Structure formats: structure tokens, C-alpha cells
Amino acid sequence: MDEARPLVELTGTTVRFGATVALDHVDFRMFPGEVHSLMGENGAGKSTLIKALTGALTPDAGTLILDGEARAFHGPHDAQEAGISTVYQEIDLLPNLSIAENILLGREPRRLGMIDGRAMRERARVILHDLGLDLDPAAPLGTHSLAVQQLVAIARAISRDLKVLVLDEPTSSLDLDEVAELFRVIRDLKERGVAILFVSHFLDQVYEICDRITVLRDGALVGEYLTTELLRIDLVQKMLGREASFFKARERVEEAIGSEVAFLSARDLSSGAGIVGANVDVAEGEVLGLAGLLGSGRTELARALTGVDRPDAGIIRIEGEAHALDTPRQALSLGVVYSSENRRSEGLVGDMSIAENIALALQAQRGALRPLSATKVRELATSWVEALDIRPADVDVPVRNLSGGNQQKVMLARLLAISPRFIVLDEPTRGIDVGAKVEIQNLVGEMADNGLSVVFISAELEEVLRVGDRVAILRDGHIVETVASADVDVDSLMALVARPDLPEA
Amino acid sequence: MRLVKHRLFWPAAALVTLLIVNVVANPNFARITVRDGQLYGALIDILRQSAPLMLVALGMTLVIATRGIDLSVGAVMAVSGAVALTIIDSPSSNPNSLGTVLIAIVVAVLVALVLGAWNGFLVSVLGIQPIIATLVLMLAGRGAALLITDGFITTVNSDPLSFIASGYLLILPFAFFVWLAFVIIVGVIERRTALGMLTEAVGINPEASRLAGVRSRGIIWTAYIASGTLAGIAGVIYAANIKAADANAAGYLIELYAILAVVLGGTSLMGGKFSIAGTVIGVLTVQALDSTILFLGVPPAQSPVFFAVVVILVVLVQSPRVHRWGRSVGARFRHSDGEADAPSSPERQKEVAR
Ligand SMILES: Nc1ncnc2c1ncn2[C@@H]1O[C@H](COP(=O)(O)OP(=O)(O)OP(=O)(O)O)[C@@H](O)[C@H]1O
Ligand SMILES: [Mg+2]
Numbered sequence: 025m026d027e028a029r030p031l032v033e034l035t036g037t038t039v040r041f042g043a044t045v046a047l048d049h050v051d052f053r054m055f056p057g058e059v060h061s062l063m064g065e066n067g068a069g070k071s072t073l074i075k076a077l078t079g080a081l082t083p084d085a086g087t088l089i090l091d092g093e094a095r096a097f098h099g100p101h102d103a104q105e106a107g108i109s110t111v112y113q114e115i116d117l118l119p120n121l122s123i124a125e126n127i128l129l130g131r132e133p134r135r136l137g138m139i140d141g142r143a144m145r146e147r148a149r150v151i152l153h154d155l156g157l158d159l160d161p162a163a164p165l166g167t168h169s170l171a172v173q174q175l176v177a178i179a180r181a182i183s184r185d186l187k188v189l190v191l192d193e194p195t196s197s198l199d200l201d202e203v204a205e206l207f208r209v210i211r212d213l214k215e216r217g218v219a220i221l222f223v224s225h226f227l228d229q230v231y232e233i234c235d236r237i238t239v240l241r242d243g244a245l246v247g248e249y250l251t252t253e254l255l256r257i258d259l260v261q262k263m264l265g266r267e268a269s270f271f272k273a274r275e276r277v278e279e280a281i282g283s284e285v286a287f288l289s290a291r292d293l294s295s296g297a298g299i300v301g302a303n304v305d306v307a308e309g310e311v312l313g314l315a316g317l318l319g320s321g322r323t324e325l326a327r328a329l330t331g332v333d334r335p336d337a338g339i340i341r342i343e344g345e346a347h348a349l350d351t352p353r354q355a356l357s358l359g360v361v362y363s364s365e366n367r368r369s370e371g372l373v374g375d376m377s378i379a380e381n382i383a384l385a386l387q388a389q390r391g392a393l394r395p396l397s398a399t400k401v402r403e404l405a406t407s408w409v410e411a412l413d414i415r416p417a418d419v420d421v422p423v424r425n426l427s428g429g430n431q432q433k434v435m436l437a438r439l440l441a442i443s444p445r446f447i448v449l450d451e452p453t454r455g456i457d458v459g460a461k462v463e464i465q466n467l468v469g470e471m472a473d474n475g476l477s478v479v480f481i482s483a484e485l486e487e488v489l490r491v492g493d494r495v496a497i498l499r500d501g502h503i504v505e506t507v508a509s510a511d512v513d514v515d516s517l518m519a520l521v522a523r524p525d526l527p528e529a
Numbered sequence: 530m531r532l533v534k535h536r537l538f539w540p541a542a543a544l545v546t547l548l549i550v551n552v553v554a555n556p557n558f559a560r561i562t563v564r565d566g567q568l569y570g571a572l573i574d575i576l577r578q579s580a581p582l583m584l585v586a587l588g589m590t591l592v593i594a595t596r597g598i599d600l601s602v603g604a605v606m607a608v609s610g611a612v613a614l615t616i617i618d619s620p621s622s623n624p625n626s627l628g629t630v631l632i633a634i635v636v637a638v639l640v641a642l643v644l645g646a647w648n649g650f651l652v653s654v655l656g657i658q659p660i661i662a663t664l665v666l667m668l669a670g671r672g673a674a675l676l677i678t679d680g681f682i683t684t685v686n687s688d689p690l691s692f693i694a695s696g697y698l699l700i701l702p703f704a705f706f707v708w709l710a711f712v713i714i715v716g717v718i719e720r721r722t723a724l725g726m727l728t729e730a731v732g733i734n735p736e737a738s739r740l741a742g743v744r745s746r747g748i749i750w751t752a753y754i755a756s757g758t759l760a761g762i763a764g765v766i767y768a769a770n771i772k773a774a775d776a777n778a779a780g781y782l783i784e785l786y787a788i789l790a791v792v793l794g795g796t797s798l799m800g801g802k803f804s805i806a807g808t809v810i811g812v813l814t815v816q817a818l819d820s821t822i823l824f825l826g827v828p829p830a831q832s833p834v835f836f837a838v839v840v841i842l843v844v845l846v847q848s849p850r851v852h853r854w855g856r857s858v859g860a861r862f863r864h865s866d867g868e869a870d871a872p873s874s875p876e877r878q879k880e881v882a883r
Pocket of ligand 1: 045
């Protein structure tokens with residue numbers, strides 16, 4: 025590592041949004057050929073610092089030095105020209121264009137002034153191949169999962185002449201294999217002397233790939249450390265400014281339950297291509313974890329259980345009585361709710377305030393003719409903002425301006441506000457900082473203790489085991505096994521999840 | 530500064546500027562005379578004549594808020610005018626009886642409501658793109674109106690009907706009270722119930738709203754029904770004004786003026802947040818511009834160009850990007866010998882960050 029001169033250096037960076045100070049005189053530097061992690065709680069200012077670095081916003085104060093030269097970027101385009109490429113936290117691709125078009129947008133190969141479609145697909149295929157991806161470059165991006173879209177965004181960013189690559193929570197929707205693939209690419213780039221900024225709430229990943237860590241708290245710089253010299257527990261302490269709260273173990277429902285005692289029980293549920301003949305039973309007050317690889321059908325199952333997708337076949341019984349859950353509305357009226365993994369497109373109403381977003385489901389349930397009064401909406405929202413520690417605590421802020429983790433909490437608040445009886449949480453802790461993650465896990469426990477049935481989906485097996493009383497394992501659209509969490513550990517669960525279907529011995 | 534931040538500041542500023550330009554160009558513009566206890570003058574004319582556009586634009590606002598568009602409003606006006614006048618003109622009825630006129634209006638508006646429901650059905654149930662769905666009626670509606678009037682321009686002399694367009698209530702034109710009443714009714718329905726908030730939610734993020742249990746289909750349908758109904762009333766007022774049902778001229782291009790008025794009022798064509806007060810200001814701006822053209826005596830051949838130029842100016846005045854540009858030029862001017870790089874205002878960053 026060349027300690028002599030940083031490749032990029034930000035000094036005294038200050039960014040204000042109206043009254044909020046998102047960044048307060050922050051210094052930040054990166055050396056060539058290093059992987060640098062920016063750590064901090066949700067809303068600490070990580071994404072804001074990244075935007076200041078990549079020209080997506082102009083700081084109120086501060087200087088930027090790139091390669092020894094003072095620079096002022098007037099937009100992301102300037103930064104790209106200078107060799108700084110970014111994959112933003114919220115994917116900003118064009119779902120109705122093809123994968124190849126998305127990767128090469130703005131620098132399409134041309135022949136006689138016309139876009140050369142074949143050359144473009146060829147080049148995209150090579151780039152994807154380098155990333156270890158076997159995708160059809162001609163397919164529209166929108167038909168692919170969030171994870172694939174995230175990889176395409178990364179492909180788009182690294183296919184340039186790079187000096188600095190910024191990855192804002194790139195791994196949040198990837199599974200282990202894809203993360204390994206991404207890390208391989210990161211190490212390659214590092215060899216080539218590229219400086220990589222890697223933001224993630226997964227401490228394991230940070231410790232695996234990063235050389236150096238800069239910690240932010242409440243918009244201020246806490247310090248810069250070498251990964252090898254900073255213990256995890258100290259890192260968490262520095263990020264939160266306090267000890268992390270502990271996961272509260274609760275009494276578990278451990279015996280396998282049958283449909284007699286189940287609050288919700290689904291039989292032979294099939295939905296689209298994703299789910300075939302699934303049987304699910306969840307008792308009152310039970311947390312059922314769902315584990316499976318990407319594409320195993322976790323989200324499809326969740327959607328089929330909650331009326332978001334109409335199942336093709338199967339029966340859903342609630343307290344023993346068969347119900348048709350054909351629309352989310354019907355499901356909601358029975359207290360069956362779904363919290364989507366895709367907060368931006370399926371969760372939040374970006375231009376509306378925190379208060380309106382929290383009140384939305386309740387208001388929809390009451391119908392247009394029985395409006396909640398403005399005071400009622402504020403009271404409701406304020407109580408949830410307090411309960412979930414949503415920041416900023418000002419309920420009139422449009423949710424679009426919240427940091428990723430706080431957006432997740434707003435979505436949860438909206439669903440909890442209608443006092444559901446059965447809730448499916450699809451990746452509820454994705455993008456959530458270590459402190460808040462434990463809070464949400466504890467919240468799930470409390471909800472279950474209050475009699476709520478919970479289905480908990482997460483790509484992190486450790487978390488599924490922690491939170492779930494039992495864990496259902498999905499493989500290729502089938503529930504292959506349901507085990508009590510007490511009987512397995514992360515490694516044996518991993519083996520169950522990944523095991524190719526062997527003939528029963 | 531607070532005032533400038535208000536979302537209606539720039540639309541209102543544009544309207545006031547337009548009125549001031551008129552008064553400066555011709556002081557008669559502001560003159561209001563009293564005759565028989567009734568007010569007359571160019572400004573009063575604007576209030577009276579804006580009735581059809583106001584009603585249409587109100588409906589258009591709701592449709593646009595759901596991310597839709599209703600191109601059929603002009604054709605619906607033609608149909609409702611044709612229905613109303615055909616009933617009044619029928620040999621068995623007395624055109625001067627209030628009962629006949631009321632029945633004619635009710636039937637005409639009901640027909641318009643059905644047409645709106647048809648649009649809503651195509652969009653919300655069949656999922657057809659709003660432009661295409663409403664294009665069907667836009668093209669077919671005028672043909673239907675011609676069929677109703679047997680291919681003629683039906684003319685009537687009916688005092689109760691004429692009163693709607695040119696009568697006075699107390700000191701102001703009756704037509705003004707009609708649109709005012711509907712602005713209030715629509716405003717109360719949207720803002721005193723949760724309909725407005727749910728409409729905005731559907732417009733901003735349809736899928737998130739569906740998952741939150743919002744009846745998006747019903748809400749979108751309601752918007753098109755409202756648009757059709759209001760266009761029907763506009764059609765009756767238009768017919769009352771010219772005392773005839775003219776299937777080709779009624780509401781000609783009004784869909785475009787309505788869209789223009791909605792946008793001038795600050796509601797985005799992307800759907801979502803809408804402002805009824807903004808639409809009122811937008812309509813008055815468009816109508817004032819129309820009177821300006823008459824009042825300044827712009828020759829008919831040049832009036833579209835004049836109209837277009839003013840619209841561009843008004844839109845520029847309202848554009849946040851132009852505001853920023855103006856501010857940064859101003860800042861540079863002030864700081865020209867001080868700091869080289871004037872720190873940019875927070876607004877600018879937010880805009881770039883988006
Ligand atoms: N456009 C904006 N307008 C107003 N406030 C904003 C805007 N963007 C960010 N903020 C505020 O700035 C602060 C920092 O946000 P930022 O997105 O940088 O956090 P983060 O560290 O990336 O969090 P996360 O881990 O949740 O992604 C937050 O309090 C956020 O609410
Ligand atoms: Mg962030």
C-alpha cells in the first residue's frame with residue numbers, strides 16, 4: 025500500500041439539508057489499491073459522503089483532491105470522467121431496457137453513427153462473464169431479481185477506466201456465492217491499483233475484504249482505523265457511541281405443529297413458476313424462519329401467502345377456516361400482511377411524509393370516507409417513530425429523504441399500525457445497521473410474544489436461526505424440510521439450504 | 530422567504546404578472562363598471578368565461594394525480610351539449626320551462642358520467658394506457674354527438690339555459706358561482722375525506738399502495754368518473770353560452786388547455802401530489818391570457834404564436850432550475866470580487882442529489 029499519497033482526499037466536507045447537518049467537517053481519504061470501508065449507523069451520513077465524493081451533490085464546504093489535484097465536480101458525469109464510478113444504494117437502472125443497454129448506456133458501441141446492437145451485446149456479455157455472470161444481455165432488466173439488478177449495476181460501474189469504485193451497500197441483496205464472486209472482482213480491481221470504497225452493514229464482509237475503516241457518527245468523523253487494529257466490538261461501540269443492545273433470547277415454540285393449532289395453515293400452495301405444493305403452518309405467537317438460496321422461492325412463497333400474488337392452487341386456512349386471499353386488501357382485512365423486500369418500488373410512497381406513509385395502510389383499511397384526522401395521523405406516526413426510533417423524528421419529512429434503514433422502519437410501522445395477526449417480513453433487516461438490526465430482531469420477538477404469527481425471511485442464516493422458532497428450508501420452490509432452530513446450527517442449516525436434491529437414502 | 534417557498538407562490542406570481550401587464554398595456558382592462566347592480570368588465574368576463582375550462586381542469590387534476598390523462602373531455606362536452614339541447618329542442622317540450630331544462634341537464638350529465646365510467650373501466654379494470662383508453666372516446670365522441678343532433682348544429686332559444694352562461698346572481702355572473710361551487714365540492718371531497726391522500730398515494734407508487742391495501746382500482750375509476758361528469762357540466766355551460774350544440778366546436782382542444790392549466794398550477798404530470806387551488810390559478814392564467822389576446826388586439830393569425838410565447842415564459846418563471854440559475858447568477862454578481870466559488874444554496878444540492 026502506498027502510504028505516501030492518497031488517491032482521493034476529502035477535507036472539511038460539510039453538507040446541510042435545510043436544518044439537518046448530514047455531514048459536519050468530515051475528512052476522508054483513500055489510497056490506491058485499498059479497500060476502504062465507511063461505517064456508521066443508518067443516517068450517519070455514509071451515502072451523503074459518497075454523494076459528495078461522486079459529484080451527486082455539491083458540499084456546502086470542503087475540498088476534494090483527486091490524484092494530487094484539487095477538483096470540484098459539478099455532477100456525477102464529471103466524477104465519472106475523472107475515473108470515479110459509483111453503484112448507489114438505491115439501484116438506478118432502467119428496468120425496461122435490456123441488460124446490455126443498461127451496462128453500456130451512454131457509451132454504446134457505434135457503427136456509422138448508429139448503435140451497433142450486436143457489438144453492444146457482445147461487449148456486455150464479456151463484461152458479465154468477467155463478473156462470473158451467465159445472463160442473456162438482450163433480456164430486459166426488469167424481469168430479473170433485485171440481486172441480478174444489483175450485479176448489473178456493478179457491471180455497469182466497473183466497465184470503465186477506473187480509479188475509484190464506490191459501492192454503497194452492494195451486497196445487501198446478494199447471497200453467499202454472489203458475494204464471493206463480487207469479492208473476487210474487488211480483489212482483481214485492487215491488484216490493478218483501484219481504490220474501492222465499500223459500504224456494508226455486514227461486519228463479516230467488512231472484516232473479510234477491507235483494509236481500512238472510516239467511522240462516521242451523526243454526520244461527524246469518529247476516526248480512521250486499520251481493519252487489523254480494530255476489534256469488532258470496538259467498531260460497533262464507535263459506530264453507535266454506546267454498547268450494542270443484546271439479542272433477547274425468548275422462549276421458543278419448538279414442537280412441530282399441525283394444522284389443528286396453526287393460526288395460518290397453507291396446503292399444497294402453488295404459485296407461478298416459483299412455488300410448488302408448499303405446506304406451511306404457523307402457530308399464534310410463533311416465528312417461522314424461511315431459509316433458501318436466491319431463487320429458491322422465498323419471496324414467491326411470501327407473496328402467495330399474503331394475497332400479493334394470487335396462488336394457482338392450494339388452500340389457505342386461517343384459524344381453521346378456508347379463505348381466499350386473492351388481493352392484498354383481502355389479506356389485510358384478515359390481519360395477514362406482507363412487508364416487501366423491495367422497499368423503494370413496493371413499500372414506500374416516496375413523496376409522502378413519514379406520517380402519511382405510516383398511516384397509509386390503516387387509512388386504506390378504514391376506506392376513503394372515514395379519514396383519520398390530521399392530529400390522529402400525527403399521534404399515530406409520532407408513537408411509532410418513538411417506538412422504532414425512526415430518525416429524523418420529524419414526521420413531516422418526505423420518506424424519500426430518509427436513510428435506507430429508517431425507510432425500512434417506516435414500512436414496518438405502517439404494517440404494525442393495523443395490528444396484524446400474521447406478518448411476513450421479507451428481508452426486514454437488509455441495509456439496517458448493527459444496532460437497529462438487533463432492535464428489529466427483538467421487536468420480532470416481542471411481536472410474537474404478543475401473539476402475532478411471524479414469517480421471517482433473511483439471506484443471513486444466522487439471523488433466521490436466531491429469530492425463528494422453526495426454520496422452513498426452501499429449495500427450487502419446494503419446502504424440503506422444516507426443522508426446529510434448536511436442533512441445527514448455522515453450518516448444518518447452510519448444508520441443508522445448499523444441498524442438491526439427493527435421492528433419499 | 531416563507532412565502533416564496535410556498536408551492537403556489539410562482540403560479541400565483543405568474544397570474545398576477547399577467548394581469549399587471551394587461552393593465553399597464555391598457556388601463557381599461559382593470560375597469561369594472563356597475564350596471565343594474567351587476568358588475569361588468571374584462572376581469573369579470575374572465576371569471577365568467579373560465580367556467581368550462583375550470584370544470585374540465587378540475588377533473589383533469591384528479592386524473593393526472595393518478596398518473597393518468599383524459600383526452601376525451603372535449604368530446605364528452607360535445608356529447609353532453611348535444612344531449613341537453615336535443616332534449617330541450619324536442620317537439621314535445623317547452624324550451625322555456627325550467628323543468629325541461631333541468632331534466633335535460635341531469636340527463637346530459639348522467640350520460641357524461643357513464644362516458645367517464647367507461648374511460649375508468651378501460652384504464653383501471655382492463656389496464657389500458659390512459660392515453661389510448663381515452664383516445665377512443667376522444668375520436669368516437671364527436672361522431673356520437675353528431676349522431677345525436679342528426680348531423681346538424683342544434684340551436685335553441687331557452688331562457689333558463691342561457692341564464693347558466695350569461696345570467697347574474699347578485700352582482701356576479703352565475704357561471705362563476707357554478708365553477709366556484711364545484712371547486713369547493715371537489716376540494717371538500719378530496720381533502721375532507723381521505724380520497725385525496727389515497728389518490729396521491731396511488732399516483733406516486735401504485736404497487737406500494739396496492740400492497741398497503743389501497744383500493745387503487747376504485748380510486749382511479751372515481752377520478753375518471755369525476756372527470757367525465759365535470760366535462761359534462763362544462764358541455765352544458767358551453768352549449769348554453771352559444772345557445773347551440775356544435776359537435777365540432779364544443780370543447781375543441783380543451784383537453785390540452787386543461788392539461789396546461791393543471792401543470793401551470795404546479796401539479797406534476799408524473800402523478801401524485803396535486804393542488805386544486807393551483808389548478809384554479811392555472812385556469813385563470815390560461816383564461817386571462819386568452820382575454821389578453823383579444824384585449825390587445827393580437828391578429829387571429831398570430832394569436833397561437835403569442836399564446837405559445839407567453840406560456841413558455843410562464844413555465845420558465847416557474848421552473849426550479851431557472852430559479853437556481855437566477856440565484857447563482859445573482860450570487861456570482863455579488864461575490865464577483867470576493868470568494869471565487871460562491872457556496873451554492875441547499876436547494877441546489879437537493880436538486881442535484883435527486
Ligand atoms: N435529500 C435529503 N434531504 C434531506 N435530508 C436528507 C437528504 N438526504 C439525506 N438526508 C439526511 O441526511 C442524513 C444522512 O443520510 P445518509 O443517507 O447519508 O445516511 P447513511 O449513513 O447512508 O444511512 P444508511 O445506512 O441507512 O444508508 C439522514 O439524517 C438523512 O435523513
Ligand atoms: Mg446509505
